Amino acid sequence: MASSSSSRHSSNNKLAESENASAENSNNMSWGIELWDQNDNLAIHTNRGIDALDKYANFLRDRVAIETEYAGKLRRLVKNYQPKKKEEEDNEFTSMQAFRNLLKEVGDLAGQREVVSESLQLQIIQGVTLLSKTLRDDRKKCLSDGAMLQQNLSTQLSSLERAKRNYEKAYRDSEKAVENYKKADMDLNLSRAEVERYKTIMTSKIQQSDDAKNEYANQLQKTNNLQQQHFSILLPAVLSRLQELDEKRTRGIREFIIGAAEVESSVAPIIARCMEGIVKAGESINEKEDSFKVIERYQSGFTPPTDIPFEDLSKLDPDSLQDHYSNSMSNHLTMRGTMSANKIKKRVGIFNIFGSNKQRQIIEACITMKNSLTADGQKEDFSDLPPNQQRKKLQAKIAELQQKIAQETNARDGLMKMKIVYETNSSLGNPMTVEGQLNESEHKLEKLKIDLKKYQGYFERANQAQVANNSPQANRNQLQNGHRTSRHSNGSADDHHDEGDDQPDDAGSLSSSSASPESGLGTSHTSLPGSGQGSANENAIGEDAYFETEVEPLQPLGTCRALYPFEASSEGSIPMNEGEELQVIEIDQGDGWTRVRRANDSNGWDEGFVPTSYIECTLYA
Numbered sequence: 001m002a003s004s005s006s007s008r009h010s011s012n013n014k015l016a017e018s019e020n021a022s023a024e025n026s027n028n029m030s031w032g033i034e035l036w037d038q039n040d041n042l043a044i045h046t047n048r049g050i051d052a053l054d055k056y057a058n059f060l061r062d063r064v065a066i067e068t069e070y071a072g073k074l075r076r077l078v079k080n081y082q083p084k085k086k087e088e089e090d091n092e093f094t095s096m097q098a099f100r101n102l103l104k105e106v107g108d109l110a111g112q113r114e115v116v117s118e119s120l121q122l123q124i125i126q127g128v129t130l131l132s133k134t135l136r137d138d139r140k141k142c143l144s145d146g147a148m149l150q151q152n153l154s155t156q157l158s159s160l161e162r163a164k165r166n167y168e169k170a171y172r173d174s175e176k177a178v179e180n181y182k183k184a185d186m187d188l189n190l191s192r193a194e195v196e197r198y199k200t201i202m203t204s205k206i207q208q209s210d211d212a213k214n215e216y217a218n219q220l221q222k223t224n225n226l227q228q229q230h231f232s233i234l235l236p237a238v239l240s241r242l243q244e245l246d247e248k249r250t251r252g253i254r255e256f257i258i259g260a261a262e263v264e265s266s267v268a269p270i271i272a273r274c275m276e277g278i279v280k281a282g283e284s285i286n287e288k289e290d291s292f293k294v295i296e297r298y299q300s301g302f303t304p305p306t307d308i309p310f311e312d313l314s315k316l317d318p319d320s321l322q323d324h325y326s327n328s329m330s331n332h333l334t335m336r337g338t339m340s341a342n343k344i345k346k347r348v349g350i351f352n353i354f355g356s357n358k359q360r361q362i363i364e365a366c367i368t369m370k371n372s373l374t375a376d377g378q379k380e381d382f383s384d385l386p387p388n389q390q391r392k393k394l395q396a397k398i399a400e401l402q403q404k405i406a407q408e409t410n411a412r413d414g415l416m417k418m419k420i421v422y423e424t425n426s427s428l429g430n431p432m433t434v435e436g437q438l439n440e441s442e443h444k445l446e447k448l449k450i451d452l453k454k455y456q457g458y459f460e461r462a463n464q465a466q467v468a469n470n471s472p473q474a475n476r477n478q479l480q481n482g483h484r485t486s487r488h489s490n491g492s493a494d495d496h497h498d499e500g501d502d503q504p505d506d507a508g509s510l511s512s513s514s515a516s517p518e519s520g521l522g523t524s525h526t527s528l529p530g531s532g533q534g535s536a537n538e539n540a541i542g543e544d545a546y547f548e549t550e551v552e553p554l555q556p557l558g559t560c561r562a563l564y565p566f567e568a569s570s571e572g573s574i575p576m577n578e579g580e581e582l583q584v585i586e587i588d589q590g591d592g593w594t595r596v597r598r599a600n601d602s603n604g605w606d607e608g609f610v611p612t613s614y615i616e617c618t619l620y621a
Contacts, residue, residue, distance in 0.1 A: 160219040
């Protein structure tokens with residue numbers, strides 16, 4: 001085994017040595033030496049090589065066109081599937097958020113394909129085009145130089161051939177002249193003068209033959225010298241230039257192919273991150289969270305109806321039995337359908353139950369305020385919505401007003417600074433020019449603060465109504481005098497009595513959640529006359545007296561610790577110190593606020609809202 005191993009090593013070494021020798025020999029190979037007689041074939045080969053380079057350039061152009069088209073189609077795809085305005089309300093769901101993130105990543109992918117297209121165009125295609133043009137120009141020059149060298153050699157060969165023919169002719173003529181002279185010299189009939197003439201001709205022909213011989217020898221030497229220089233120096237130099245040109249083309253194709261791959265590889269990490277983003281978007285989908293958000297969006301806040309009490313018909317007056325049965329069924333159906341609770345009949349003589357103009361004005365103001373609609377057709381206090389939806393709308397409205405107040409405050413402060421600067425240096429401007437703008441800003445700011453206070457009042461009363469509705473006392477009060485009460489979307493209870501149309505429904509539907517700070521009704525939890533026992537409520541209103549519903553405190557959902565200090569600057573919020581422990585009584589409803597509770601110095605409780613991002617919550621199981 002050792003011998004076989006050593007033999008393998010020796011064979012591998014010999015193979016490596018042969019490869020190195022082959023590479024060394026290939027490096028020493030020269031077209032001018034090895035292919036001295038293949039000028040025409042080399043011209044054809046170099047032309048085909050440059051054509052192949054142009055073909056690669058055309059391939060890259062088609063590739064760039066495909067990349068550009070692909071990127072454009074990806075961008076159009078992303079644009080076509082962007083959520084429409086009517087779908088924006090679904091953006092809170094994790095599945096829709098994941099889809100939006102997916103579209104963003106696909107858009108980034110389109111951008112990377114555009115980068116590939118632009119890089120191939122600028123870095124590769126332009127380089128290939130320039131190289132092709134340079135090679136064609138150099139090849140043309142090489143072929144032109146080679147043709148000139150060949151023409152010079154051919155001319156010299158022709159001169160040699162001509163000199164040789166002249167020498168041959170002169171030599172034959174000299175031989176003939178010598179022969180004629182010998183004949184004349186032997187002819188006794190010729191005179192001495194005739195013999196001398198033949199001798200002169202012979203001498204002349206011999207001289208011409210010698211001159212032609214010398215010219216032939218001279219041309220032969222020149223031809224041999226030129227031919228040796230042509231095939232050993234001049235032509236190899238031209239062929240070497242062709243070889244360098246072809247090697248430059250081959251090397252260029254190699255570099256361009258590698259460069260194109262590097263262009264693709266340069267965007268690969270970004271494309272990989274896009275893929276990671278798509279996977280992360282998919283992993284972010286939480287079906288339980290989406291289910292909770294569906295509950296949060298559509299939960300009305302109403303409590304399910306309690307058991308229908310048994311009604312002993314034998315104890316009722318036979319004459320009122322039918323009316324009683326109709327009223328009971330109407331109450332039950334109203335309780336079952338929460339939307340039907342918003343359909344309140346108009347009564348005639350609604351103010352006849354009150355004994356003073358002041359009471360009438362109060363109710364008129366309440367009805368006017370309650371029936372005022374927002375731009376989207378909803379009531380100003382959103383009392384036509386279920387309790388939970390009403391609170392969310394009010395929270396959004398409060399946040400919007402707070403943002404507008406902050407913006408208007410900054411604008412007013414800027415105007416005040418500008419006025420002070422103008423008063424200090426009148427050359428900069430007239431302070432009276434900003435006086436009107438400052439007054440207008442103050443007016444807008446005051447109006448926004450009034451609206452904020454009004455909506456904070458709406459929100460507080462909606463919270464109190466929600467607490468009252470969810471308390472055991474409220475559930476017990478749903479059954480009064482053996483009849484069912486109908487809970488409206490604004491949290492008020494409308495009792496249907498046996499009197500039928502004798503009680504005004506409109507007055508009974510006005511709850512404290514729809515009363516504004518300007519109405520003068522305060523924050524009583526008791527509904528207006530018509531919602532309870534007729535005469536008792538009338539007396540209460542006549543004396544400007546209000547009943548307060550005993551509200552049981554909310555059970556804590558967990559505890560929280562303040563991460564940062566918070567100074568309460570708006571109504572409904574409470575301050576807290578860093579590290580303070582509080583009870584959580586209502587989790588964040590998506591508005592960034594959490595309702596908490598703390599014990600105060602008077603053995604009571606303080607409740608309010610704090611920013612969710614300022615606390616760390618630990619909820620009970």
